[in-house]
Amino acid sequence: MTGTAADLAALLSEARHAIVLTGAGVSTESGIPDFRSAGGLWEEYDPMEVASMRTFMNDPQRFWRFHRPRIDMLASVAPNAAHRAIAELQRRGVLHELITQNIDRLHARAGSEDAIEVHGSLDRGVCLRCDHGVPIDELVALADAAADGVPRCAACGFQMKSGVILFGEMLPDVAINAAYAAAHAADVMLVIGSSLLVAPVSGLPGIVVGGGGRLAILTESETPWDDRCTVRLHGRAGEVMAETLEILTSG
Numbered sequence: 197m198t199g200t201a202a203d204l205a206a207l208l209s210e211a212r213h214a215i216v217l218t219g220a221g222v223s224t225e226s227g228i229p230d231f232r233s234a235g236g237l238w239e240e241y242d243p244m245e246v247a248s249m250r251t252f253m254n255d256p257q258r259f260w261r262f263h264r265p266r267i268d269m270l271a272s273v274a275p276n277a278a279h280r281a282i283a284e285l286q287r288r289g290v291l292h293e294l295i296t297q298n299i300d301r302l303h304a305r306a307g308s309e310d311a312i313e314v315h316g317s318l319d320r321g322v323c324l325r326c327d328h329g330v331p332i333d334e335l336v337a338l339a340d341a342a343a344d345g346v347p348r349c350a351a352c353g354f355q356m357k358s359g360v361i362l363f364g365e366m367l368p369d370v371a372i373n374a375a376y377a378a379a380h381a382a383d384v385m386l387v388i389g390s391s392l393l394v395a396p397v398s399g400l401p402g403i404v405v406g407g408g409g410r411l412a413i414l415t416e417s418e419t420p421w422d423d424r425c426t427v428r429l430h431g432r433a434g435e436v437m438a439e440t441l442e443i444l445t446s447g
């Protein structure tokens with residue numbers, strides 16, 4: 197098992213169908229704290245409580261007091277070198293599907309328009325009662341215009357939420373199925389910034405390896421797949437991916 201950007205570049209250039217999976221670690225260099233890290237927003241709030249379906253249903257004001265500033269925080273950050281390198285490698289056909297656990301839209305802003313967002317997305321607002329949907333800007337405007345800070349559905353009056361999947365909410369079927377299909381098609385999966393502990397992505401490496409494929413893992417923390425991957429990298433995602441792109445460009 198080796199671990200340089202050159203090794204990663206070699207693995208990707210040999211691949212027939214390489215896919216990439218990203219988690220919170222791909223966005224930390226953009227200034228978005230991993231919610232599990234010390235000092236994160238989640239130290240002040242219990243995520244299981246405040247970002248849950250139960251709080252959304254029972255206390256939408258509390259839910260939106262937490263959620264509204266998060267939307268501004270995420271809008272204020274920019275994609276980093278890792279997001280840009282992934283988008284460029286997709287454009288070149290080196291990487292195919294991009295699966296992400298992130299809801300921050302940074303992949304889309306870097307040019308990866310079709311990311312498979314398995315934990316939902318902050319691109320829209322939805323009504324769980326009648327399925328009415330609005331763009332995220334409209335959801336924010338509704339929240340800001342409401343006296344209690346809770347955006348309400350224009351069609352039925354029920355409180356709205358963003359497209360981000362909450363604790364206790366069903367994961368999005370379409371995205372989950374697309375992620376599994378991509379894993380079945382892949383002979384190489386590059387994992388960036390995900391500890392591979394949370395469903396549904398925890399099931400994806402087994403599909404790739406079970407089909408005879410290989411894994412490359414670029415994270416700061418350990419993963420359950422560290423001793424079964426072909427390339428293991430520990431550097432910063434932006435630096436390593438920029439270097440990998442450079443090697444693939446010059447080679």
Ligand SMILES: [Zn+2]
Nearest residue numbers: 323326349352
């Ligand atoms: Zn509605």
